[in-house]
Amino acid sequence: MRQLLLGTAFLAVTAPAALAAPVSRFTLDNGLEVVVIEDHRAPVAVQMMWYKVGAADEPPGHSGIAHFFEHLMFKATDDLAAGEFSRIVEAQGGNDNAFTSWDYTAYYQRVAADRLDLMMTIEADRMRDLQLTDDVVATERNVILEERNQRTDSDPRSLFQEQTRAAQYLNHPYGVPVIGWRHEIEALNRRDAEAFYKTYYAPNNAVLVVAGDVTPDAVRAMAETHYGPLQPTADLPPRLRPQEPPQLAERRITMADARVSQPYMMRTYLAPKRESGNQKEAAALLYLAELLGGSGTTSLFAKGLQFQDPKAVYSYAFYDGTAVDSGTFGFGLVPLPGVNPEAAEAAMDQIVADFLKSGPDPAAFERIRTQLRASEIYGRDDAQGLAQRYGEALTVGLTLQDIEDWPKVLQEVTPDDVMAAARKVLDRRNAVTGWLMDTDEEAAQ
């Protein structure tokens, strides 16, 4: 699950002029969208196949099925045995993996550029020809239940984030955990899996991103050969999720868990996403997150809560707006031992209130603008990171133009833009404030 600031929300390209050459795009007759990012500095290629399906597209009551496929796609096809996919990648000196979010499921391999044809052969094979059996499904279901044990049920902070997220959304399926609710994972079966696979794993529901030492012509020829023959899904459902009603009251959650060593606070707000053609507000929210709680020691939270009048050992802020539907803006802290949680939260609220009155310090604002420009320049050095950014943005409904515009939009943000976005988003009625405590602390509240 994503929880980063610049990593996913910031895209990589400086100016349209610099971008025109290395990025190209075309669509196969069966609907597969292909993006090629040329980078000839090293003889390496990354293939990423992004499916426009994630946890928020699951049928109600079947949470976890999108993530389930992140596992099942490594099982047997008509041509490959279970596990053979990754063995082939490894035998070629490459590596591969996959990940799932609310809006997408993606698979990638990083290999020597002359192995790209082979990667397409096997990636195309599993798009339509996975051979699911009851045994395979049952076995993998147990693997996933164990994964849930490890990652979520054994980790109070992860459970807490799951409960908080469920409280954030009154209606939208973003409230469902990507890994799935345990009782629903337990009920996943082959029939559900096959229906999901047949509908969503199709060329007209995917974006292929190839980055590295490749040429558009060569990629197009290979893609036509391997992906061209695949049948699209005729009746692909539109991507319409239940939307949020007006949220009229903040939700507060206090979760007690004996395994917790330090209290932890998180507040999230519903926030606008990056709107295609109109990304200014999203860009402003990225500045806001940096100003309030960016990494380093210069953010308002770091200065106010960790240095001037120490109340927290850690504080943070984030904005995640690269999404099909509304994003989230959030911040939080871990109080200093001995500091009353309410006092720590009140100090954080005071910093936010002061900021809303006085606005950003001009020097801090310029520092962030410069950081964002630098981050974008460094970001170009990583073909895989670039592929990730393009794939994510295209999968949630942004366009190449949006991606090309983004660095410029970021550089043009003004302090007024940030204040307007802050006043709109920091509305407690849209918020969930959660405290994770150990059992004793909660009893003392």
Add this chain to the structure above:
Amino acid sequence: MRQLLLGTAFLAVTAPAALAAPVSRFTLDNGLEVVVIEDHRAPVAVQMMWYKVGAADEPPGHSGIAHFFEHLMFKATDDLAAGEFSRIVEAQGGNDNAFTSWDYTAYYQRVAADRLDLMMTIEADRMRDLQLTDDVVATERNVILEERNQRTDSDPRSLFQEQTRAAQYLNHPYGVPVIGWRHEIEALNRRDAEAFYKTYYAPNNAVLVVAGDVTPDAVRAMAETHYGPLQPTADLPPRLRPQEPPQLAERRITMADARVSQPYMMRTYLAPKRESGNQKEAAALLYLAELLGGSGTTSLFAKGLQFQDPKAVYSYAFYDGTAVDSGTFGFGLVPLPGVNPEAAEAAMDQIVADFLKSGPDPAAFERIRTQLRASEIYGRDDAQGLAQRYGEALTVGLTLQDIEDWPKVLQEVTPDDVMAAARKVLDRRNAVTGWLMDTDEEAAQ
């Protein structure tokens, strides 16, 4: 929407012996279940048609569609003009109405017993032959939006209950409002309506309850004539809703609204439903609600909060367990003017804590037992109330046997049963605590 204590949760019949004669049941070949409750004291009959579909069965993103049909069913069919249904009932000296909940939608007419045949004629007509047009749907959609304005958006307490309920359920569609979220009502269209109607308005998805001056043989003959020819839905979907994950932390909501004159507190807990074949826990929860906050002046809340050390002008408790999935147990108060809300809530919590230690006062317990018996005897006098109780119970999956057993189960509840149920249900992790305040009070918190 239901929010009563004895009204719906308590069913009407003393003992199997007393019941065997007047209640009979049969099923038509097309799946329509028919229950006949004889009551020959007056020449009146009530026909209730219960459909096993409600707001919790709606497709996600289409909230309000079940309630929409409560309106549309009074529009034109192939045989009747819009509004003609109710005009016929009225012309015969009867009255009719309809209601919708999360688990059912029901239609009833109360008429002279010799008009029952006519009532079946027109009720059967609209089960399968409603003639929906874009115009009808658009017009009625506006009527419902205005109904939502009146009942919900203009009423802070109603909005508050809607937000609280949405926070109670992390996954189950019981969190959706019966009337629907405004933005989803606005999107309801004829195609969605027709699909819903064809699937759910069918004899094999309905329970017909006829009560009054009728005989089973006559009702069967009439039902065969009018309902017998109707086609069942072949692929009726099973009634499987997404279930709740473990709830690990209480949610607290404070909603501020300038229209509020007095603060209002409500806490709800997830609670077991009346389980078919095992209704003891539900019966015990009914006692618990009465002991804590039943109507009158003898409940623990009334004595503790309104008389001994006055902190509230009003207090209440309720249990609603007649449901397809889990029910809710709840209580709350309106503080005395000038009393701090936190202090009022703390006093209420103290009463609950004391009760969990000391258990019920034996005299109070016996008084409730007697009240429940009396309520059941009086309940038998009202044919329509009886029909309501049978219809509701059968529609949510209880059996005639459960209904027959219920009075006995209620009379057999012991103080230990109540304490066991209380300890299980009154777990704050499963609770939502909400405060509705006026805007000034909230700012002062």
